[in-house]
Amino acid sequence: MGLSEFFWNLGAWNWFVVAVALFALEAMVPGVHFVWFGAAAVIVGIVGISVDIAWEWQLIAFAIISCITVFLARRYASPDVSLSDEPDLNARALQYVGRVVLVEQAIADGRGKVRVGDTVWNAQGSDAPQGARVRVTGTNGNCLVVEHAVN
Structure with a gap:
């Protein structure tokens, strides 16, 4: 049994493998970039296990959920939005x-x-x-x- 056959047989569980890889990249790369894609992969993995949908639709769902998580993070987790008790700390x-x-x-x-x-x-x-x-x-x-x- 080859590696590609192994991953093909995992089905929706592949999204959790992708999520772990993205979270590992997040730990190694400075900044907050891959965590939102990792979160999208976890969501698609849960949906893929709960509802039997084709892998093509899973990819589309991953793309859509990734965009949503990135835009939500940019809007609500932005340093410009968060309030500080020391707003002039670095100025x-x-x-x-x-x-x-x-x-x-x-x-x-x-x-x-x-x-x-x-x-x-x-x-x-x-x-x-x-x-x-x-x-x-x-x-x-x-x-x-x-x-x-x-x-």
């Missing part, structure tokens, strides 16, 4: 918006440096002398946007 500069800081290097022609704690940041805003107090109003990449702080 460090945004954490300083609203804070009053000292000008480390005079802001001239709209550019200078400010000290935030023990770190010096590039800053842009209206001209201010060294030692002046400015308020961070926003960011431009990794540059803090500042304005004169009102005492």
Whole structure:
């Protein structure tokens, strides 16, 4: 008995073999790509065992269910959709918006440096002398946007 005959005799159980292979690929390849196809293979395997349908229809069902799982994952499991208790965690500069800081290097022609704690940041805003107090109003990449702080 050859390998192809072995798999042919498995019937709908082949979908579980495909699912295991896809889940193994998911574990080896960075990102979340194969898990949704693996889930579709499991669903088709369950349907194939429950209802005796031709392998052609199983392939069509796999394609349709794969598309559905991928689109649902993109819509509901997207990092843009998930809420975080620390939304600015990876946008460090945004954490300083609203804070009053000292000008480390005079802001001239709209550019200078400010000290935030023990770190010096590039800053842009209206001209201010060294030692002046400015308020961070926003960011431009990794540059803090500042304005004169009102005492």
